[in-house]
Amino acid sequence: MQFRVPKGTTDIVPDVAVKWQYLERKAVELFKTYGYKPIITPIFEHTEVFTRSIGSSTDIVQKEMYTFEDKGKRSLTLRPEGTAPVIRSYVEQNMNQLPQPVKLYYTGPMFRYERPQAGRYRQFWQIGVEAIGSDDPAVDAESILLLVNYFKAVGLKELTLYINSMGCENDRPQYIEMLKEYAEAKRESLCNDCVKRVDLNPLRLFDCKNETCQAVMADAPKLIDHLCESCSGHFDEVKHYLEMQCVNYTIKPELVRGLDYYTKTTFEIVSPLLGAQNAIGGGGRYNKLVEEFGGPSTPGIGFALGTERLALAVEKEGVFDVNENSTEVFIAVADPAAKHAAVNILYQLRSNDISSDIDYMNRSLKAQLNAANRRGIRYFVFLGSRELEAGAVVVKDMEDGAQVEVKLNELVEHLTGLVGAAK
């Protein structure tokens, strides 16, 4: 029996990995122009990092975490999301001493024990950013615009941006009481799941797919209508900034993100090209989180996007623009006697930054050409006993079949010229 990847995981094979690297490269470029810097935190953290921050009522904490005990009896957890570790690090590394806001981005795998599905895996990759230290609505807008502009930059066109406000630490409890009261009164009309939600996680009542529940909830009070003056003013500002950049958005009062730490602005971008798992990126403000981790009262906001889902959407849109820089030069050994000299040339080319390769399969000359040709290599250098005697090689451009003889001591210069011109 052969080994297989664990359930819900997959190998990112070269053809796919190249695309991922492209997506990541584009992200990093853009993040940089917005003033964000990279941060790399451990793949696992003390379990409490997540249980404290994400919220104990969420499924993530309740049943989806990869938690284990190490040999020192520490309870550790493979990170299920990226924000909590970054905030932990912000506090631990005293980043409040840096000029604020501190703007960070990260990329890497996250882990959740879920039933795999289209766009949902047990190990999945996220690219995320966090801006910590400012409550300026312009930062909210920056975060949203960065996400929108990134998706545009990789060629996505069909996107829907949803925004909402969760209110502050005062608004939310008040509202939840109001919501509970409303739902309690309509208890008999709700499905079993929703009855449970009333006590466990009332905000989730809006998510139910059941039609009668939806009808009931359509008339329920919305958090967005019960924000305090400061929060609704903040939200208005955010909207204003978005409008200034001509970004279309839809206010979705029932938009509740999965993590409990959100306050004020939340947002999500959905792609119609995807299946049930269509949220391709999302985030929000978390003004209490730094305090939660024992740091000074510090506001923050950020988002995360799913690399698999993004790649899926870009693929469906048919706009992957990966310029796969294939090997440029292939050294064809026409005669076994020339092998040593050929390898020597190979390293000479490589040390001059010419990407080059040679046959390692003892192929016939014809088979060498065949194989290299399929790899899309454009320039071939022929070397056999005839060339060895002449102190020159034959350089062939496979695009038009033209061949020229080049002196060995001029080869590097010649190829550098060809490769440079081709680019």
Next chain:
RNA sequence: GUGAUCGUAGCUCAAUUGGUUAGAGCGUCGGACUGUGGCUCCGAAGGCUGUGGGUUCAAGUCCCAUCGGUCACCCCA
């Protein structure tokens, strides 16, 4: 965690009502008057039919279990 559906070469798929040594295309490797590619032609390798049981004279085909894929619920990136 719940439900549906599927599981045959590296990939995409075949295999009459259960019936002999499980086939094809693509890909891989090799060859086509031996120092020149893409096209074409020829050939080769490659499967204990996901795994384990059961029914039967006989199982890729039927039954059960298990593992995995896919899709949806749930949840979320």
